[in-house]
Amino acid sequence: TFDTIGAGNQQFFRWWVSGQIWGSAWQPWASRTLGYEATVPATGLTVERAYGNGLAALRLDAQNPIMFQGFQSGFAGLVPGRTYRAVVRWRTENVTGPQSSGKPYGVTLKLTGWPQVGGTLTDPALIPHVHGDTPWHVASADFVANSDYIPYVSLILENTTGGAAYVDEVSVVEIQADGSFGPQILRSPRFNSHLTFDQRQGAGMDAIFAEATARDMFFKLVISEKQEYLLNHFAPDGLPDLHGNFFNQGAGSPTHQLHTAYWRHLLARFGAYRAIHSWELANEEAPGPGPHFQLTAELAGLSAADGNPHPATTSTWATLAQNAWNAPESQPISYADFHAYVRGTGWIDPKNELANDSARFFHEYDLSAAGAGFGKPVVWGEQGIDDGTTTDNQEPLLAQDLSGVWLHKMTWARTGPGGVYPLYWYTNHIFDYSLHPIFGAWNRFMAGVPLTNGRYQDIAAATSHADLRAYGQKDVQAGQAHLWIDNKRHTWRAVVDGTSIPAVSGTVSIPMQRANQNFVVTWFNTATGQPTGSQTITSDGGGTLTLPVSNLATDIAAKVALP
Template identity: 60%
Template sequence: SDVRQSADEVERWDMIEIIFVIENSAATHPQFPYDPEPAKGLEMSDGITAEGLFSRDGWQTVYRRPAFLRQRYERRPVDDAEWLYPEGEPVWTLRFSPPDEGEWHYRIEVQEAKGNATSETYSFRVRAPGANNRGPLRVSPTDSRYFEYADGSAFLGTGHGTGYSPERFSYDAADHFDAIGEGNQELLRWWIGGMIWGSAWQPWNSLTLDFDGYLPPTGLTLERAYGDGLVSLRLDAENPVMFQGWGTGHVGLVPGRSYRIRVRWRTEDVRGPAIPGRPYGVTVKFADWPEPGKTGDLPAVISHVRGDSPWHVAEATFVAQTDFLPGPAIILENTPHGAAYIDEIIMHEVLPDGRQGPQLLRHPRFNAHLDFEPRRAEGIDAVLAEGQSRGIYFKLVIGEKNDDLLNRLAPDGLPDRVGGHYAAGEGSPIRALHRAYWRYLFARYGAYRSVHSWELVNEGDPNGLDLFDLAADLARAAAADGNPHMVSTSTWATLATDSWKNPVSEPLSYVDFHASVRYSGWIEPKEELLNDSARFFLEYDREAHAAGFGKPVVWGEQAIDSTQSPDVQEPLLAQDEEGVWLHKIVWARCAPGGSYPLYWYTEHIMEKGLHSIYGAWNRFMAGIPLSNGRYEDAQATATDPQLRVVGQKDIAGGRAHLWIDNSRHTWRAVVDGDDIPVVSGQIGIAMESSNRPYRVIWFDTRSGEPTSEEVVSADEQGVLILRVHALETDTAVKIEPVE
């Protein structure tokens, strides 16, 4: 009931948002879909399936979109941080971006254990898209090397990795986009895995536990769990404190309002005190840096619990003094004995009539496999919306393969200390949970055309098919959605050719490999590739193209790394003030392989403001119908071997584009202060039309703007000859037919 839509008319490929009420639902887990036969271990998850059905041809063609229960927030910058505060109760939300113009109709269907319900039919109109709206992305149906917009124009996909401050988050993203500027980077790879679901990268910090490889410690244990839970948080002498605030952002409050914080926990053999006369046991305090052993003077928000106590709830009420909650900390203090186990810690505003408002804390329940975190999800919403308004697309890494919690739910529904169940197969509880999470992502973010694709996990095993199988399941689900998006996964080394060509991987939209020069790269000689970034790109681009995958190839993490560590960029690059290393990588993309490189280390790009390098290439490539299916290797020749020439040609269209590079002019030669000789010579390109005249437009690669134009005719053999004189760095050229 109470169905309300955001507009009566929207642009094609723009989002319409519909909110509605589901009355008298009995679902206990409304973020999960209804499953009449839940997997083992999920019997308690009584879900509800709410979907919108959209059609513009009398229900002959139906686009089905999942709905989700959204907690709305007020969002604004406060004290240079993202302040979010709940607005009202959660509302059912349905989002859809219509792929065609005309009159559309929709209805809402709901299914849960109590039965089914269907709404009446509603309508809206769809007008033509605006000038900056070219639609969502897809693999080109005419050239499988490339991505293209829904309107058929080629997507160039220049960009790199990205990430945003936990404190400023969506506002930090907007600042990044401001720094990037218009027309420059347009594809950003962003890790959101762990922000919404699971235990990896969750906001609770330990100051004493070691990292699990690259992952922060979770403090979770399978030893104790409340009710149907799988885990709890354990505090003991080795890990006496877990807290939020540092590196996680802070919860927004309203000064002067009352709040109730509540924790469900138990204690076992908590004895003391270690320091006589001081309180001891497990407690909740507020502190942004609660150093173990030094928290005794902080006031307790919830009084200490000690000894042996069963699962129970403790709570306290306080009045906010500031706009942000100081880091909530759960502390086992002044005792060397025993342990405390925590199931959840939640906080609500106490409303004037005594009712409680929406839950406020991030990641309040440690059984996070059964919950989706709405506060950070709202910030992601803001980032995707802002990106869409600026023509930026996101390749979203949505999961963490080594998630401690998600690996320990066995196919029989029981906890497993050994783990390894993240990609468990059909019928397993973890596969059902993955699908519920994907459905939530589709519902919440799938209508944004700024979503380039869903990347299942970062750097899976290149030789193992379990994650490829899971990614294929995600790909089938995404393809069936009313707003489909591409799907892939990535591997940590090699091209993983056998895995990508395995039939299991056929549903995946594109290949994704990672390679740095030294650490994870495999092409030799590595030092020569290190010093010549254009060659670094071209060698891997050729190998990826030669593999014959039959789909686009994304170089998801490209890096020029140091000898000391794979986590550190080659230090000498810092001396390349003009970004010659990046310039050469970007312009080498004129080559026919079609790989999309996303550079990993972004500090120099951002700090030195190298964004215009991307924009210059984008301007040069603008208007080239790269994905029309006719472009092939230009196979240009040069009379001087120091002239490096790469490009493509469309013989039928009489078009070509080339990048011509002085191969001695490398970033390393520039940094070393070498005397770099100029180079001259002739470039030949077979256009296969005898004596045909062509318009030859020369470009400045620093600006991406044309500098001169001439008409040149091919010779009797159809070969077009171009002359290059005293080339210091590089140049580029477009060839068009003279009508």
């Protein structure tokens, strides 16, 4: 993947790690029948039963007869010819049957192909079926690997007429030559996954972070989900609660203690990697002030005080959430983060026009965020040109834009004054069309511009032609500016529709506040980010510098500097 992206191109990415090493949201066990719980897959967990001091257990019943690992987790590696032991801790309650006489029934563990409800009865059972009423107990079985990867590890309640099974843990380990056991090969073997950290998965993340660090690539990591089942059902009194909604509990609560233990693990295990840009506490919380932003501020404070400090934030599902980000308790949070899909969750009109003109889409939201008065950086954590029916679907006509005009224009619109950093949601499209060099061209143009000196402001350029637009910034004190000049009729939609797009000529005037001053103007090809030539232009008596534009078919960029 890193090779596909290429050096110097896209450098900032958002990666979900919730459930990778801790917690139940996005954990590796998948149901064949349960739907999503809001924006995360169903966990199959219940707090009505638990083993020992556990909080919850996996429940298998008629509504959820199969939970299996391999689909959302990948397949664990095996060594052919070696012996492995599978171990489960489970119980059954009033499991009756058989539905089909003469065949085994109850809960079982099988190594299967793609498991279909009602279609697994002929697959051999690795751990025999258990039915009736049984207390918590451990069952195990050995098998000899015959391939490099374990098949789907499937917990199945089959051929039953009633009842339920509860599972606390599933383990697979190698039996070594001396009779001892090797390391755990399954992800999240314990369903009380709020009490463990997955070291095997952590080692894989180590490798990714090390490679990303070497390549100057950076991740904002989504570390939790607001729908995290286990924390939501852990009440402040330390007892399980079916009603839930305890994720954001404050100091003194069990969930707060678990949050902080997890944060400390992340900081200690991964904090030294420069590839980690920041921690994002949760995806798409409610856009209002309150306990979640207070919890995020605690994470930000802990991370800032660490020996390897990193920014920390959260995200909201809609609007700029100014009341939340600007609340006094949110001050420690490192940067603001908003999500907006142009049609689905966007709030700026006209939505269809913005969808068809990606430069304008970015620019309008860039200005809106800049005007919100956050006083801190802003990331557009989920940006999308959606189809208007659901934010799950990208605008289908973009598939006809083979050269990525939509991404080119949206990226170069970032030259404007707002400073928002966008992360486009439908990343498969960027990979499928090999569009990552678009980011590289803009990066090369922007290289060396000292935006952090605190003096840059909107370039406030005026164009002489209605079909010209110019976005940029200037440092009047240093006599420097950079800008992107666009033929605004040349949109991705016009290209896809085959609309005739006339070239445009005119001027772009920049108030540089230096009368009769010579400036060196260097022109850039936006397809490459490389300079194409330079010229000296003198400002007028009022300090305005006027740049000529001739027969502009698409777009061009320029840097202005004193001689």
